[in-house]
Amino acid sequence: GLKIATIGGGSSYTPEIVEGFIKRYDELPVKDLYLVDIEEGKWKLDIVGKLAQRMVEEAGVDMKIHLTLDRREAIKDADFVTTQFRVGLLDARIRDEKIPLRYNCIGQETTGAGGLAKALRTIPVILDICKDIEELAPDAWLINFTNPSGIITETVNKHTNVKSIGLCNVPVKMHMISADILGVDRAGVRMDLVGLNHLVWGRDVIYKGESKIDEVIEKLIFGQGKEVENIPDFGWGDDLLKSLGMMPCPYHRYYYLTAKMLEEEIDSAKTKGTRGEVVKKVEAELFELYKDPNLKVKPKQLEQRGGQYYSDAACDLISAIYNDKGTIHYVNIQNNGTVDCLPNDSAIERTCYVDKEGAHPLNVKPLPSKVKGLLQVVNEYEALAVEAGVYGDYDAALQALVIHPLVESSIAKPLLDDIIKENIDYLPQF
Ligand code: NAD
Ligand code: G6P
Numbered sequence: 367g368l369k370i371a372t373i374g375g376g377s378s379y380t381p382e383i384v385e386g387f388i389k390r391y392d393e394l395p396v397k398d399l400y401l402v403d404i405e406e407g408k409w410k411l412d413i414v415g416k417l418a419q420r421m422v423e424e425a426g427v428d429m430k431i432h433l434t435l436d437r438r439e440a441i442k443d444a445d446f447v448t449t450q451f452r453v454g455l456l457d458a459r460i461r462d463e464k465i466p467l468r469y470n471c472i473g474q475e476t477t478g479a480g481g482l483a484k485a486l487r488t489i490p491v492i493l494d495i496c497k498d499i500e501e502l503a504p505d506a507w508l509i510n511f512t513n514p515s516g517i518i519t520e521t522v523n524k525h526t527n528v529k530s531i532g533l534c535n536v537p538v539k540m541h542m543i544s545a546d547i548l549g550v551d552r553a554g555v556r557m558d559l560v561g562l563n564h565l566v567w568g569r570d571v572i573y574k575g576e577s578k579i580d581e582v583i584e585k586l587i588f589g590q591g592k593e594v595e596n597i598p599d600f601g602w603g604d605d606l607l608k609s610l611g612m613m614p615c616p617y618h619r620y621y622y623l624t625a626k627m628l629e630e631e632i633d634s635a636k637t638k639g640t641r642g643e644v645v646k647k648v649e650a651e652l653f654e655l656y657k658d659p660n661l662k663v664k665p666k667q668l669e670q671r672g673g674q675y676y677s678d679a680a681c682d683l684i685s686a687i688y689n690d691k692g693t694i695h696y697v698n699i700q701n702n703g704t705v706d707c708l709p710n711d712s713a714i715e716r717t718c719y720v721d722k723e724g725a726h727p728l729n730v731k732p733l734p735s736k737v738k739g740l741l742q743v744v745n746e747y748e749a750l751a752v753e754a755g756v757y758g759d760y761d762a763a764l765q766a767l768v769i770h771p772l773v774e775s776s777i778a779k780p781l782l783d784d785i786i787k788e789n790i791d792y793l794p795q796f
């Protein structure tokens with residue numbers, strides 16, 4: 367039977383992925399789901415794991431949920447390993463948000479300086495996990511959610527032999543919004559998406575073989591409500607959207623509306639707290655709910671988290687591989703010449719068709735300057751982040767920040783020194 371290991375099983379998102387497997391049980395019969403965590407997160411694993419067990423029992427599916435701190439036991443002979451861990455838990459995220467803000471710099475967990483800090487903490491752990499996969503389940507697919515998802519995918523592709531695909535819920539949301547704006551069936555839409563994780567552009571929206579991007583842009587100008595819960599839904603401005611002619615992703619606001627986003631962050635930090643601080647409260651509420659022995663399904667309150675629909679991305683992808691479907695998905699994979707202005711070994715986020723061999727990116731027409739400039743610089747930032755994370759290379763980390771468009775270069779060094787000092791317990795490579 368199918369065996370899946372989920373690393374970071376104590377995540378409050380776990381009921382979503384469990385629901386995803388339950389819903390697809392007929393086509394994807396997961397017999398053993400191992401939820402793996404560490405000592406620090408054991409209390410979370412206990413609570414959410416018991417809810418997961420009640421959920422499968424309630425659904426009446428033959429799926430055994432194993433709760434364990436033994437990663438090797440979980441990975442051994444697994445068919446798929448999914449990762450959703452957070453090194454240092456939410457306290458580390460809150461530091462990632464607050465340290466840059468001291469320097470009047472965007473403080474975000476995946477984008478900019480905070481994303482570098484998260485990458486530096488995460489890279490040693492993902493490399494260890496990959497060693498276990500190479501040894502204990504060499505044919506397994508690694509389906510990664512852990513952020514920064516693009517940088518983690520690039521690390522795995524460059525430095526391990528593990529077959530891996532990186533995921534994000536943002537493309538799923540962009541797909542849904544496009545279909546909804548057009549007022550058409552979501553299943554009939556295909557997005558031509560290209561870029562990096564959290565820096566992906568919707569170049570086109572195809573419906574019944576026709577390009578609908580102009581119509582989507584036109585309607586986006588009039589505002590479209592929240593894309594993801596964790597990012598403010600400021601409008602883009604007509605001129606910006608019209609001149610871009612593509613659908614930006616919500617994280618583009620950090621680049622296209624930097625001053626406004628920084629102002630919002632500073633203001634929120636003072637009033638309701640940073641997003642990490644808000645999430646800490648949401649998480650506490652969720653775990654109170656999860657403890658209720660009468661709760662046997664995923665509660666609605668989980669929708670307050672930004673990662674909503676991540677399980678659809680994951681479960682659909684796993685099913686496409688397992689069932690050799692050849693369906694379309696938006697995933698992070700090695701570039702390999704797909705985007706001609708990026709190195710072969712970079713990770714890209716792209717529309718792909720997926721079958722049992724993995725994800726195959728659709729061809730990409732050369733990108734225009736308006737996209738290429740930002741894409742290339744952030745891509746090289748990511749390459750430097752990988753080097754810094756793998757080798758503990760201080761100079762690479764410093765240059766990563768110096769070239770990053772959201773970091774004013776003269777603050778790069780003191781900012782980096784704070785990041786290293788305040789994360790040192792999680793940075794064995796430094
Ligand atoms: P969380 O703080 O609840 O962490 C999840 C679990 O990871 C915790 O229970 C923790 O104990 C565990 N953990 C920490 N270090 C570990 C290790 N070395 N091995 C195994 N488990 C470990 O985090 P969360 O809010 O549920 O998010 C989890 C991760 O998923 C984050 O990295 C987040 O950025 C990412 N995420 C990504 C997307 C996406 O679109 N790619 C969507 C949602 C969440
Ligand atoms: C988005 C992103 C994820 C990110 C999440 C944060 O959906 O795609 O990569 O982890 O939001 O949500 P949170 O509720 O933790 O702020």
Ligand code: MN
Nearest residue numbers: 533534535536
């Ligand atoms: Mn994401």
Ligand code: MN
Nearest residue numbers: 768769770773
């Ligand atoms: Mn810079």
